[in-house]
Amino acid sequence: MTVGTPARPRGLSLRRLRFWREGGSGRWMLLAGLAVVLLLAIATAASLLAPPPGAFAGSLMERWKAPLEAGYLLGTDQLGRPLLARVLAGMPWSLGIALTAALISVGLGTLAGLVAAWVPGFTRRAILRLVDTVIAFPSLVIAVTVIAVLGRGFWPLALTLGLATWPIAARVVYAEAMSVARRDYVLAAQLAGVGGTTILVTHVLPALRPTLLVMLAFTFADMLIAESALSFLGLGVPLTAPSWGNMLSESREYLVEAPWMMLVPAGAIVLAVVALNLVGDGVAAISRRRARDLA
Amino acid sequence: MSGATTDTVLAIEDLRIGFPLADGGVFNAVDGVSLAIARGEILGLVGESGSGKSMLALATLGLVPRPGRVVGGRIAVLGEPVTGAPEKRLRALRGGRLGMVFQDPMTGLNPVRSVGSILSESIRRHQGLDKAEALDLAEAALKAVGIPAPRARLAAYPHQLSGGLRQRVMIALALVNNPAVIVADEPTTALDATIQAQILDLLRTRLSRAGGLLITHDLGVAAEICDRIAVIYHGRLVETGPAAEVLSRPVHPYTAGLIAAAPRFDRARPRLNPIPGQPPGPVAERAGCSFRPRCAHAGEACGQAPALEPVGGAAEHRAACWNPLFRPVREVRT
Amino acid sequence: MSRWRAVGDVLLRRAVELAILLFAISTLLFFLLRLSGDPAAVLAGEEADPATVALIAERYGLDRPLIVQYLQYLASTLLLDFGESLRGGLPAIWMVLDRLGSTLLLSFLALATTIAIAVPLGAWLGMRPDAAERKVVNGGVYVMQGIPGYIVGLILIQVFVVELRWLTSIGISSWTSWILPSLTLASFLVPKMVRVLAANVSEALREDYIRTARACGATEREILWRHAVPNALLGATALIGTQFAFLMSGALVTEWIFSWPGFGALLIESVDRLDFPVVQAAVFVIAFLVFAVNAVTDVAFRLIDPRLREQRP
Numbered sequence: 001m002t003v004g005t006p007a008r009p010r011g012l013s014l015r016r017l018r019f020w021r022e023g024g025s026g027r028w029m030l031l032a033g034l035a036v037v038l039l040l041a042i043a044t045a046a047s048l049l050a051p052p053p054g055a056f057a058g059s060l061m062e063r064w065k066a067p068l069e070a071g072y073l074l075g076t077d078q079l080g081r082p083l084l085a086r087v088l089a090g091m092p093w094s095l096g097i098a099l100t101a102a103l104i105s106v107g108l109g110t111l112a113g114l115v116a117a118w119v120p121g122f123t124r125r126a127i128l129r130l131v132d133t134v135i136a137f138p139s140l141v142i143a144v145t146v147i148a149v150l151g152r153g154f155w156p157l158a159l160t161l162g163l164a165t166w167p168i169a170a171r172v173v174y175a176e177a178m179s180v181a182r183r184d185y186v187l188a189a190q191l192a193g194v195g196g197t198t199i200l201v202t203h204v205l206p207a208l209r210p211t212l213l214v215m216l217a218f219t220f221a222d223m224l225i226a227e228s229a230l231s232f233l234g235l236g237v238p239l240t241a242p243s244w245g246n247m248l249s250e251s252r253e254y255l256v257e258a259p260w261m262m263l264v265p266a267g268a269i270v271l272a273v274v275a276l277n278l279v280g281d282g283v284a285a286i287s288r289r290r291a292r293d294l295a
Numbered sequence: 296m297s298g299a300t301t302d303t304v305l306a307i308e309d310l311r312i313g314f315p316l317a318d319g320g321v322f323n324a325v326d327g328v329s330l331a332i333a334r335g336e337i338l339g340l341v342g343e344s345g346s347g348k349s350m351l352a353l354a355t356l357g358l359v360p361r362p363g364r365v366v367g368g369r370i371a372v373l374g375e376p377v378t379g380a381p382e383k384r385l386r387a388l389r390g391g392r393l394g395m396v397f398q399d400p401m402t403g404l405n406p407v408r409s410v411g412s413i414l415s416e417s418i419r420r421h422q423g424l425d426k427a428e429a430l431d432l433a434e435a436a437l438k439a440v441g442i443p444a445p446r447a448r449l450a451a452y453p454h455q456l457s458g459g460l461r462q463r464v465m466i467a468l469a470l471v472n473n474p475a476v477i478v479a480d481e482p483t484t485a486l487d488a489t490i491q492a493q494i495l496d497l498l499r500t501r502l503s504r505a506g507g508l509l510i511t512h513d514l515g516v517a518a519e520i521c522d523r524i525a526v527i528y529h530g531r532l533v534e535t536g537p538a539a540e541v542l543s544r545p546v547h548p549y550t551a552g553l554i555a556a557a558p559r560f561d562r563a564r565p566r567l568n569p570i571p572g573q574p575p576g577p578v579a580e581r582a583g584c585s586f587r588p589r590c591a592h593a594g595e596a597c598g599q600a601p602a603l604e605p606v607g608g609a610a611e612h613r614a615a616c617w618n619p620l621f622r623p624v625r626e627v628r629t
Numbered sequence: 630m631s632r633w634r635a636v637g638d639v640l641l642r643r644a645v646e647l648a649i650l651l652f653a654i655s656t657l658l659f660f661l662l663r664l665s666g667d668p669a670a671v672l673a674g675e676e677a678d679p680a681t682v683a684l685i686a687e688r689y690g691l692d693r694p695l696i697v698q699y700l701q702y703l704a705s706t707l708l709l710d711f712g713e714s715l716r717g718g719l720p721a722i723w724m725v726l727d728r729l730g731s732t733l734l735l736s737f738l739a740l741a742t743t744i745a746i747a748v749p750l751g752a753w754l755g756m757r758p759d760a761a762e763r764k765v766v767n768g769g770v771y772v773m774q775g776i777p778g779y780i781v782g783l784i785l786i787q788v789f790v791v792e793l794r795w796l797t798s799i800g801i802s803s804w805t806s807w808i809l810p811s812l813t814l815a816s817f818l819v820p821k822m823v824r825v826l827a828a829n830v831s832e833a834l835r836e837d838y839i840r841t842a843r844a845c846g847a848t849e850r851e852i853l854w855r856h857a858v859p860n861a862l863l864g865a866t867a868l869i870g871t872q873f874a875f876l877m878s879g880a881l882v883t884e885w886i887f888s889w890p891g892f893g894a895l896l897i898e899s900v901d902r903l904d905f906p907v908v909q910a911a912v913f914v915i916a917f918l919v920f921a922v923n924a925v926t927d928v929a930f931r932l933i934d935p936r937l938r939e940q941r942p
Contacts, residue, residue: 390846407860
């Protein structure tokens with residue numbers, strides 16, 4: 001029995017390349033991961049730089065052009081605005097809110113899960129009972145209700161969604177932390193007199209990294225869906241913001257004239273969600289395989 | 296193969312079961328085995344794990360797991376071929392004229408089905424009875440294997456029964472349609488020693504009414520209830536003969552080794568005499584006698600595969616060995 | 630009898646959870662409402678004049694100390710008195726209960742649709758998960774899992790109402806308008822259900838008892854439907870319980886898209902118009918529904934699985 005974390009794998013790039021060679025879910029994960037990084041980069045660029053031309057002002061002469069018609073790659077909407085520009089301009093909203101909400105959700109969940117794992121007795125029971133209770137309740141109903149009070153916008157939405165969904169991460173982190181806490185190297189550290197907080201930071205958290213990454217990917221995807229659903233219901237971001245959910249909401253009026261107004265933002269959401277799910281499943285499969293190889 | 300008379304209930308001739316290898320070749324897990332079981336007879340097939348004995352048991356049901364398949368030879372139950380038979384005929388055979396008892400009664404019974412529904416499903420399938428009649432027969436079958444309060448047990452689920460009772464249910468399931476042959480694959484291995492004895496007792500009385508093939512790694516179990524014994528090593532029979540004859544005068548060094556390796560309780564400090572070396576892996580080379588690397592008597596001739604031939608002495612006692620032993624076991628290894 | 634005792638324990642545990650949940654929700658709403666500004670102004674609505682606001686403040690006791698308000702609020706909540714709707718003046722709880730039937734109908738239709746689609750598909754996929762055509766279908770299910778239900782709803786409307794004109798998409802009046810909402814709501818659950826079932830079936834097919842069934846002469850169809858699927862369904866039953874919350878979230882969106890007169894649509898309208906009494910009543914009824922469904926699936930699970938029957942929760 002040795003005290004200390006297992007040896008770190010050498011070289012980041014070497015590890016990544018191995019995923020490729022292992023094929024299967026690892027390969028999908030890598031491609032999807034690249035797509036996610038690309039999406040986030042575009043979203044950052046779009047929020048830092050000026051919005052793409054035509055995202056907010058179009059000409060009625062150009063309205064309802066089908067994709068590829070008149071040089072519009074993805075077509076135009078009822079005001080003649082190119083949908084490509086609208087989808088790009090919507091990224092900081094949709095992806096930004098979803099990522100912020102996911103970070104809040106996983107962060108709070110991790111905190112609650114670790115506290116529950118580390119403080120037995122009443123605290124643990126109280127947290128676990130709260131988690132069970134909130135999970136059983138429809139998160140969209142919580143979100144809608146809180147939004148009724150807080151109002152619309154980027155931060156209310158991100159906060160609300162994060163607050164409505166943290167128990168899922170809490171439950172996963174708790175289970176994982178409990179299993180890590182029973183491992184030999186944690187027991188050894190405890191016997192050696194290492195303090196609880198130090199063990200938490202040096203042993204438990206590093207072991208949780210893959211789990212947290214998986215949770216983050218899945219929660220990001222769920223939040224993307226939730227944000228767009230709320231915007232779609234008219235309870236999300238301000239109605240003028242071109243978030244993907246708002247675009248879908250608008251498209252309902254014009255399903256007859258311009259079905260692509262629905263299909264373009266829908267496609268953007270589905271692609272992003274599937275990519276995030278692939279990343280989550282890929283990381284999960286790889287860490288499972290690694291755990292099996294070690295055993 | 297000799298001895299396939301009108302009284303033969305199960306005949307296996309030159310059976311070969313092949314598994315495809317990564318390099319495109321085929322490995323025969325069972326390689327040219329011939330056996331016959333007469334009515335009222337129990338044959339013990341004895342071998343180590345990986346010797347191909349369980350594969351042979353599954354082959355009698357036409358259930359060799361993929362990607363394996365029967366690549367040669369034939370199996371017949373009551374003269375009706377199993378090998379090459381259409382799936383429909385096989386299904387009529389399975390659980391009908393051919394009953395099977397598996398090793399692990401803990402996992403072998405469906406956890407969400409009651410004992411009565413498991414038994415009556417098989418009865419109705421093979422005998423075409425209605426539900427009430429089938430349940431009556433199921434009750435009788437439970438009673439016949441010594442389960443107390445059989446009517447009440449019909450409603451029980453497998454997890455509510457002890458390991459011994461579950462194995463009795465498995466045996467009842469194998470017997471319920473009055474099969475001509477019963478194949479039992481390690482029926483007592485997963486049980487406690489005291490339960491083992493009870494189950495063996497039950498098997499002895501029940502199997503001998505039809506024909507029985509008992510598959511085991513334990514010579515002691517085979518000695519207990521079998522009329523004849525066949526020893527299998529690396530997919531081939533190395534010795535067959537009447538149980539008493541094979542146990543008291545083993546001819547093949549492997550059989551002798553198995554007997555010597557069995558724990559004895561009639562001495563103050565029993566000494567185990569393990570057979571040296573490891574059983575061959577599934578794809579080990581098969582030129583010559585497979586037992587040669589572990590055999591103290593191996594000679595030049597063993598580079599050629601020996602045939603299963605009469606060794607003199609009692610009738611039907613045969614062995615596949617170039618340097619057979621003729622001395623009593625205890626003196627073989629000193 | 631121990632079986633009923635176990636059931637009682639389950640119900641008790643769920644009831645405690647319900648009490649915690651209702652208490653937490655009402656407390657949260659109470660303080661959020663007061664944190665976000667003058668609740669009397671909010672309750673009175675955006676266009677109310679100062680006199681109305683004052684009237685509301687007095688009527689709801691908003692001029693008293695916070696703690697008194699809180700206790701009074703809890704007491705009236707306990708009696709299911711959420712006040713009157715700001716529109717029409719009907720008691721909020723009536724308005725919500727009036728919509729209960731529609732939401733239950735939609736949930737039931739969606740659940741039935743889910744089972745009708747997911748069980749055969751899951752069994753088929755689980756039978757031989759490595760076959761090429763099933764891998765393709767499995768990939769399709771995976772992508773389906775990433776498609777939000779309301780997009781499915783929009784696509785269904787586009788195809789069956791706008792293009793083909795086969796079905797109607799609005800309201801509850803005729804059965805032709807039931808199909809698309811049911812399918813839409815089912816699409817929230819189907820992909821996950823299929824994947825869980827397929828995994829369970831393929832696992833069950835590797836069990837020893839399947840070999841026993843084969844050795845008794847069972848056909849492949851009997852093996853699948855009488856031996857593997859019942860075992861696989863046990864896990865899926867548990868999933869229906871845990872996914873009910875998700876189904877309710879989906880009902881919210883589905884009812885909105887199809888103008889289905891359930892309390893999901895009512896909740897969204899009321900949030901939109903800041904009709905707080907109705908919002909609160911709707912949330913309470915949904916919480917109670919979640920409690921009831923979880924309790925029922927817990928009990929059902931115990932009754933279906935003979936192994937769990939005697940166990941304490």
